[in-house]
Amino acid sequence: MKFEDKHAGNGSLLEEGQQYLGEKYQANGKPVANGRGEVSVKQEANGKCGMPRKSLNVYSWQEIQKHNQEADQWLVINRKVYDVTGWANRHPGGSQVLNHCAGEDATDIFRAMHQDLDLVKLYLKPLLIGELSPEEPSQERNKSPQLVEDFQELRRTLEAMNMFSVNPVFFFLLFTQILILETLALLMVWHFGSGWLVTVFISLLLAISQVQCFFLQHDFGHLCVFTKSKWNHLMQKIVMSHFKGLSTSWWNYRHSQHHVKTNIYPKDPDVDMGALFVLGELQPVKFGKKKIRYINYEKQHLYFYMVGLPLLTPVYFNLASMQMMYLRRYWADIAWVSSFYIRHFITFGPFYGIFGTILLIYFVKFLESPWVTLVTQMSHVPMKMNKEENQDWLSTQVLATCNVEQSFFNDWFTGHQNFQIEHHLFPIMPRHNYHKVAPLVRSLCAQHGLQYVKKPLLEAFGDIARALKKSAALWMDAYYETGSRVSTSTHM
Known part of the structure; x- marks a missing residue:
């Protein structure tokens, strides 16, 4: 199946990061005039930019999602389909990063992790094998198109505010x-x-x-x-x-x-502590059901x-x-x-x-x-840990991270890692801008019903041990088969 698109597909990667759609905001949160015309992803897919190029294969999400193995890895970036199988071992971020995202829409992940889009475009050109079929949505069907669009709009807003510029x-x-x-x-x-x-x-x-x-x-x-x-x-x-x-x-x-x-x-290698600790809700039950007991996990908060x-x-x-x-x-x-x-x-x-x-x-x-x-542990250990659910970028990062209250001491003591939500949403943003973008991120989370967690520093420290005790209780229930806290939904 072929689909004749009329604009340069290899350029869309850069266009996605450079277009500014909808309403823009100043640093104080007030709207400013939009200086560019609106260009939607649908227009991109349907070839309304007027630049001719060769036809590309088109694929459905069902077909793309089959290519999610180490020996067969496809990614979707800005509606373009890339076969990264042969490139994975040369990827500067490591082959595992690509393998983790195989068969998925990686647009927001890609944009979050790469600074120099002109350079990356050169590497992507030979990997392009097709694009999404025009009737397919830009993201997998389990993701909210409005949430994804609103987050991408926020990123364009922050780019217009120069929040990614380094001092x-x-x-x-x-x-x-x-x-x-x-x-x-x-x-x-x-x-x-x-x-x-x-x-x-x-x-x-x-x-x-x-x-x-x-x-x-x-x-x-x-x-x-x-x-x-x-x-x-x-x-x-x-x-x-x-x-x-x-x-x-x-x-x-x-x-x-x-x-x-x-x-x-x-x-995530940071949540796999091997024999020392069991974290979250899934890993303790897995270890307990398999009767794995390298240490007495009941006391793991003390071992910590x-x-x-x-x-x-x-x-x-x-x-x-x-x-x-x-x-x-x-x-x-x-x-x-x-x-x-x-x-x-x-x-x-x-x-x-x-x-x-x-x-x-x-x-x-x-x-x-x-x-x-x-x-390093206060913002992640107490938060949600789960197996792969392929959620949108905003939900994934907000549910897995939390912030600590801002103060001069907290900023210095944590190296600005008290703004983990903003850092994880925008890893290439310099840390001196986190406090400026936090209100906009918090507003977007409220708009979509996502809990934006912020706590005092000492409470965040204490939550590490409390989370470890909670995980230990799940392990004990599974290990001794008491069943009081374990449900079938927690099996991996």
């Missing part, structure tokens, strides 16, 4: 903060020596620096702060690998999956405080990073991470020796770990 001074000041902390630590040991009290102060300064490095590399991992992305990648390697001693490839591989399929088990908080960074992050670098032969990452240890041996080795410097490094990571763990 380089903001990130320069963040990086300067790290340099000051590192310099103070060096000056203290050079001036006062390596006494235990000095060592404690040095460790605290370095731990604060490590946390701020973690937040800043997270920004560089998402943003194109400078004019060319290679500078952004270089800055992430400097901050993550040289200052923190972790692999950027490992982090980006995991974090891309987390953003694309947030809190979806087992696609005793094991999870102090050991996430010095043990789990470091082992996972080293494992990936070694197994996949990431030589560049190995060199960058080695520079972290070499720098410490040069600067602190004369005072502590080799063994003492290693102890200092991991004592700092031990101090850093509770801070990073609480901040």
Whole structure:
């Protein structure tokens, strides 16, 4: 079956991100005049733009959804169908990201994760195999067209407000903060020596620096702060690998999956804690029914405080990073991470020796770990975790994330990860703009009956343990077959 479209199909990818439809808003939320004509997806599909091109195969959603296996992966982006099977292993975000979205409409996911559409267009051209049949909706039939349209309208509004524009001074000041902390630590040991009290102060300064490095590399991992992305990648390697001693490839591989399929088990690696914890409602029942008991999950909220908080960074992050670098032969990452240890041996080795410097490094990571763990887990562990339901982008992210109240301290302490809803909806938006877009996001959620969760910082910390206790109760009911809390709907 062929369908003759009359405009350049390969250009539609860019057009989707550049069109501004409907009413626009200023930063204060007031409407402003729309400067561009309205171009709908239906017009695009029916060829009303007047530019000739060759005919394309057309497909139904039923046919597209069959191509959802690792060896057969199709995606729909802006009504165009792409076969990404052969490209998956070369995808910069990792093959798993594409595999997780195979057989689905990935328009909003694609737009959320990619900054340079001109560059990505070049990669997509040879992968184009067709388009949706004109009678097919732009999204799968289980999604609300109005909700999807309203979210895409919000994104165009935010683009018109320049909310995706980076303020380089903001990130320069963040990086300067790290340099000051590192310099103070060096000056203290050079001036006062390596006494235990000095060592404690040095460790605290370095731990604060490590946390701020973690937040800043997270920004560089998402943003194109400078004019060319290679500078952004270089800055992430400097901050993550040289200052923190972790692999950027490992982090980006995991974090891309987390953003694309947030809190979806087992696609999001952050909700698969292996033998240590059971999370959400589905995984505990699965483990319980199969009589899986690696630890006493009834006490997992206590294990979280005793094991999870102090050991996430010095043990789990470091082992996972080293494992990936070694197994996949990431030589560049190995060199960058080695520079972290070499720098410490040069600067602190004369005072502590080799063994003492290693102890200092991991004592700092031990101090850093509770801070990073609480901040990264508070917005996801207490929220909905489910198997794949292929919901729209807005619903998926809002149900799986929550915000923490804004204050100067909360913003700094969390690295602006107290705005997780906005960050997950718009990962490439610089964090200094989150508070500006939050009212518009909250308004859209209210319009569609989605709960926009915001809570105090300490309550968010406490909700981690409360969620773990709730999951433990589900595991116990399934394990001991009491049936008091388990229903057939929770089976995976």
